[in-house]
Amino acid sequence: MAELPDWLKDAENNPNQISLFERGKISEDFGDFSVTQESWSKLDHLRERSNEPISRCSHCGANSKVYAYKLGSYARVLIWMVYNSEDGEYVHIPTSGAINGGGDYAKLRYWELIEKSPTDPGSKKRSTGLWRLTKLGRSFALNEATVNSICYYGHPPGEILGFEPDHISIVDALGKHFDYEDLMSGYKSIQPTPRGAQ
Numbered sequence: 001m002a003e004l005p006d007w008l009k010d011a012e013n014n015p016n017q018i019s020l021f022e023r024g025k026i027s028e029d030f031g032d033f034s035v036t037q038e039s040w041s042k043l044d045h046l047r048e049r050s051n052e053p054i055s056r057c058s059h060c061g062a063n064s065k066v067y068a069y070k071l072g073s074y075a076r077v078l079i080w081m082v083y084n085s086e087d088g089e090y091v092h093i094p095t096s097g098a099i100n101g102g103g104d105y106a107k108l109r110y111w112e113l114i115e116k117s118p119t120d121p122g123s124k125k126r127s128t129g130l131w132r133l134t135k136l137g138r139s140f141a142l143n144e145a146t147v148n149s150i151c152y153y154g155h156p157p158g159e160i161l162g163f164e165p166d167h168i169s170i171v172d173a174l175g176k177h178f179d180y181e182d183l184m185s186g187y188k189s190i191q192p193t194p195r196g197a198q
Contacts, residue, residue: 046152046162062156069151071111074104075173076183078113078141081133083187090117090130106131110151110160113137143170143180 050068057064080098085091099105108114114137117130139145148163149172171180 042162043164050152057156060156065155066161067153067155069107069110069153071108071147071149071151071168071173072104073174073177074099074102075108075113075140075170076178077105078108078133078137078170079183079187081114081131082138082141085133087138088132090132092129093131094129107151108137110153111136111140111147113140113147140170 046066047068049066052066054063054065056062077093077098080096081091084096084098093099093105094103105114106116109116109131112134114131115134117132133141136145136147140147146167146169149166149168150164152161152163153159154161174180174183
């Protein structure tokens, strides 16, 4: 591949250079490039797209949609994990009794509150449903940290596109359906069975 000319290298490193492929880089008065609207424009674009119906991808023909996922009451799984798993331990959530069905709890990974067990290529066992708390997940469950209220997720390509800037606590996420203090006191009152004991 040919080496880039000096003028193009200089342009790439110039913070005031605007690319044809980047939207929203121009400021309000269209003259001063030091104050940008890039984040604002991207967020507005994601909000608009999340309100659109499912469409067909022009490239692959698959269904295409931007979803605005709110962190909901399924966050109670995090509280269960704090009191029923050891640090770094993967637990099988679908059979744990922590949920009444459904897989919404897996969306907690978008906020990096839980992480999925890696698949062992040599094993015949499936890792589906095996999750562990992250450090942030533990802090969030104990009401010591907050996370972004909404995650924008695009399908395809199946990736996080951005977050709303406002933050919420686990109390906010649980909403009116669950009382945080009641949940916590219920788990605190149960003495866990030591590992290996019957």
